[in-house]
Amino acid sequence: MANENSGLHKAKRNKNDEFYTQIVDVERELRHYRDQFKGKVVYCNCDDPYVSAFFEYFTKNFEFLGLKRLVTTCYKSQRLDLFSQNDSKEAIKLEYTGGAPNSMPKPNDIGITPLNGDGDFRSQECVEILNGSDIVVTNPPFSLFSEYVAQLANHNKKFIIIGHQNAITYKDVFPLIKNNKMWLGYGFKRNMAHFVAPHYKDTASDADHRDGMIRVSGVVWYTNLDHHKRHEEMILVKRYDGNESAYPLYDNYDAIEVSKTQDIPLDYEGAMGVPITFLTKYNPEQFKIIGATESEGSGFSFGLWKPESGISQAVIKGKRVYKRLFIRNHNIASEK
Numbered sequence: 549m550a551n552e553n554s555g556l557h558k559a560k561r562n563k564n565d566e567f568y569t570q571i572v573d574v575e576r577e578l579r580h581y582r583d584q585f586k587g588k589v590v591y592c593n594c595d596d597p598y599v600s601a602f603f604e605y606f607t608k609n610f611e612f613l614g615l616k617r618l619v620t621t622c623y624k625s626q627r628l629d630l631f632s633q634n635d636s637k638e639a640i641k642l643e644y645t646g647g648a649p650n651s652m653p654k655p656n657d658i659g660i661t662p663l664n665g666d667g668d669f670r671s672q673e674c675v676e677i678l679n680g681s682d683i684v685v686t687n688p689p690f691s692l693f694s695e696y697v698a699q700l701a702n703h704n705k706k707f708i709i710i711g712h713q714n715a716i717t718y719k720d721v722f723p724l725i726k727n728n729k730m731w732l733g734y735g736f737k738r739n740m741a742h743f744v745a746p747h748y749k750d751t752a753s754d755a756d757h758r759d760g761m762i763r764v765s766g767v768v769w770y771t772n773l774d775h776h777k778r779h780e781e782m783i784l785v786k787r788y789d790g791n792e793s794a795y796p797l798y799d800n801y802d803a804i805e806v807s808k809t810q811d812i813p814l815d816y817e818g819a820m821g822v823p824i825t826f827l828t829k830y831n832p833e834q835f836k837i838i839g840a841t842e843s844e845g846s847g848f849s850f851g852l853w854k855p856e857s858g859i860s861q862a863v864i865k866g867k868r869v870y871k872r873l874f875i876r877n878h879n880i881a882s883e884k
């Protein structure tokens with residue numbers, strides 16, 4: 549049974565790796581970083597050239613952004629015209645250095661070379677391309693997200709990538725978020741993305757259903773490129789003083805519960821537990837991230853947890869709550 553389950557899980561995971569980003573979503577996010585691409589080498593290392601919105605965006609805007617070079621590699625595929633078939637042991641690399649302004653370059657306008665291997669982003673030859681590039685932009689396979697981010701961090705690369713918000717508390721991801729080495733981008737409307745999904749039938753029946761696409765909630769952009777939104781101060785209107793019952797202390801953490809980001813009190817100095825969606829409003833000049841619940845990783849709460857409770861999820865009056873980040877308000881003195 550265990551094997552059967554893990555097999556199913558793997559199949560589901562792999563299918564989730566085959567969601568393709570729409571050009572409108574790439575444009576909507578990347579316009580906020582336009583001035584940071586000048587003279588840069590961009591690498592899309594989990595891509596499907598020609599059918600990829602990333603390839604389309606960077607080739608069409610190559611001159612406008614002032615790029616130096618665009619490199620894309622295509623996993624287990626040599627086809628230019630199809631989404632990854634993952635049916636080839638070898639893969640190809642495409643390199644574009646401009647020259648077809650405002651249009652998709654023809655195959656003759658780009659350098660297409662076979663790779664020695666299958667184009668796995670972890671392979672030696674792809675790591676060498678990574679080392680020679682400045683900014684990585686892609687939608688990597690969800691199932692390899694931790695490993696993918698760890699590689700970018702180890703190689704000290706700038707990036708703008710798509711992932712699920714649940715990854716915020718992954719072992720290899722959370723320390724980067726906590727230490728302001730990675731943060732959320734502007735994001736998708738209502739934190740929800742529609743991906744082109746050739747192998748998956750969307751059963752969503754609401755107004756957001758679109759044929760040939762899958763709607764996925766909780767999808768975010770992760771980046772370490774600075775942007776305007778992360779320096780916007782969140783306007784706080786609630787007070788803790790006189791309203792203490794709305795902010796109960798956890799039974800097993802030395803912090804108060806703030807169940808909605810918009811309810812963060814402007815006058816509380818100590819640790820506050822907030823939902824992970826807080827990060828969409830996070831401004832590092834206003835707040836400090838001090839940890840997360842131990843249910844996400846041992847030691848993640850940096851001393852806020854009361855281990856004698858034996859329960860790693862946050863508990864309020866005996867009731868467990870969903871995972872929390874712990875934050876502190878930097879500007880409390882001026883707020884009082």
Ligand SMILES: C[S@@+](CC[C@H](N)C(=O)[O-])C[C@H]1O[C@@H](n2cnc3c(N)ncnc32)[C@H](O)[C@@H]1O
Binds near residue numbers: 667688
């Ligand atoms: C979520 S899809 C996104 C594709 C494309 N970046 C886009 O957004 O349209 C993830 C892509 O990663 C590729 N992929 C899966 N495992 C990979 C690996 N180990 N190395 C590189 N690419 C991989 C898949 O073939 C797929 O094309």
